[in-house]
Amino acid sequence: MAPQGNTGAGAEAELPEYAGHYRLESCLGSGGMGVVHVARSTSGMKLAVKIVHTEFAKDPEFRGRFRQEVAAARKVSGAFTASVVDADPDAERPWMATLFIPGPTLSDEVKRNGPMAPDQLRRLMAGLAEALRDIHRVGVVHRDLKPSNVLLAEDGPKVIDFGISRPKDSELRTETGKLIGTPPFMAPEQFRRPREVGPAADIFALGSVMVHAATGRGPFDSDSPYVVAYQVVHDEPDLTGVPTNLAPIIVRCLAKEPEDRPTPDELMRELRSVAASYDTQTFIPAQRTGDVPGPEPKEQPSRPGRRPSRRTLLVAVAVVLVLAGVLASVQWLGSSEDATAKSGDKPTAAARFAGWTANPVPKATSPAQCSYGAGQLICAQSGTVFALNPADGALMWRHSVAESKPSKPPAVEGGLVQPMVEESRRLEALDPASGETRWQRTLPEHHGMQIVGGMLLLTLLDGTVTGVDAATGDTKWNLRIPGQPTPAFVSFDGDPLAYTTNLSLDGLSTRVTAVDPRTGTVRWDSRLSGNLTPVGAHGGSVFFLSTNNLYGDTDAVVRYTPATESSRRVKLPVARPDAQATVRGNMVYVLAMSGSLDAVDTAAGKRLWNLETSVSRGSVPVADDRHVYFATADGRLLAVDAGKGRLVGQTPARLGSNSGTVAGALPSPTVADGRIYATAPDGTVFAVDAREPSAW
Structure with a gap:
């Protein structure tokens, strides 16, 4: 088509x-x-x-x-x-x-797995310092070092894309009247005097890249490139979440004046001196404090002898006043929701769900991934699949997954629990009542798995797709999907089809194929404009996020209706970095890595509201008729009023004894029967009442 x-x-x-x-x-x-x-x-x-x-x-x-x-x-x-x-x-x-060079970009790695561990950060910084030494010694200035231009190869990081680099003796002047680079990773001199940019600008970019690798955001963050430019030139960097042993080195890299920054050789010497201390590394706590319990704040590294300007102090006072107003309004909003709700909507004391917290795998090193099915909360964590009673969190059964840890939340399909271990060649299905194996079989190696319509869809290494009956383990079909060389399927609750996409060679259009999971038959196949990622389906339409560049910034929501071959694109006012989304009816809720949450009405063709949550990294959101929910890297669960775009509740942080680390994966919460089930980096699984977030 x-x-x-x-x-x-x-x-x-x-x-x-x-x-x-x-x-x-x-x-x-x-x-x-x-x-x-x-x-x-x-x-x-x-x-x-x-x-x-x-x-x-x-x-x-x-x-x-x-x-x-x-x-x-x-x-x-x-x-x-x-x-x-x-x-x-x-x-x-x-x-x-x-x-x-096989391996992900640093941008993709942080997006998928979250901030890097301290020892990984030190090796990354050392590798980038070596790379810059190699680049600078031949007289080249890169001028666009950023996470998407760093490949994480097996033998160390590789710097790519010299598209705006310049030999120091080059006479080619392309920057007259232009800003060449990526604002969050540009040095102050690239804004002030671009013709005088030298090797020290790459060191500044290295510092910004390291903050991104350590925290998932840059040291200067804003949706507006103009605000970022001002922050880079005038403000001190935000190093919240950076390991304390690395912070002083990164501060030197981010010095405003080029002559104050270290050379690559100096960086490597300093990194050798701190290498032995990384096993017991701690992190700088959040600079902005609220009523969420957490570790005591430590002193932020600063440049000695530097006093805040009068303007900075005035801005700080204004921010404090604004934050005070925001906090007051959040408290007021919580009570306002109760006051204006219909009497039948608010649970009585007797009917209110008290919630619970469980720790089924005490030594777990990552959050559990859970789903709701067969009247149970079924989770996967640290090589174990287990079921919890949704009423009180009691453990009902557990089953060890020996070969590999589950890569997705387990699902109940075909009347059985499917552990969803993507990299394992052993497939098995479990009895939802006991956790005992009902069937198992061995298949050729596969690199993708999705479950929908009572079928497991396995994409084999050669691109062939195998359809396996989830109830019996029998192969029902085996074929290739036309126009999809290596399908990666997604599916959505309430929709019977599986979807796979393939970006065109020029990156300007996406081929979308909808497959019947029972037979492998292609139900429809369309080529749509843009780089599209499917995020949901409802009422005969499929919804996509449209990204506008290599950095994965989402600039629009697209709704496509295959029955009429019509599409509707709703442009976002500001492109959102590393966005994730959920669909509820005609609404699409888009959460960016920056914490910006947008509600897009695809029927009306406009954005209804935006909320800046200040969360630096959140899970894929979920929604019911009243609220939008998502988890955060410190274990909180947030609830936002779906109609008004106001924060109405959040749980305490749950980092536990591992408060010096940040979870690589952020599983989405699960909504079922008026309750929200979520997981946290401290290994716990917890449940709260979805009807009354202000009581969390």
């Missing part, structure tokens, strides 16, 4: 199969200047090929910059970068081929 009329893929929809002698296989991502593809040489060598967008290929200045990028990348050795294999800056559409 062709792209929708209002969202066509554009002039680059039909790309050549080759760049030079290299066959293009799939799209890795699309940025503002070009598209990066996985490719193969004639001998079968795996490569990453960057191809410039057609519109920029016609710009002589851009071609000059691209030649400079190729020259800069070739100057630097391959020990800390992706080695250049071939390039043609003079092609109709210029391209460059580098060795393919």
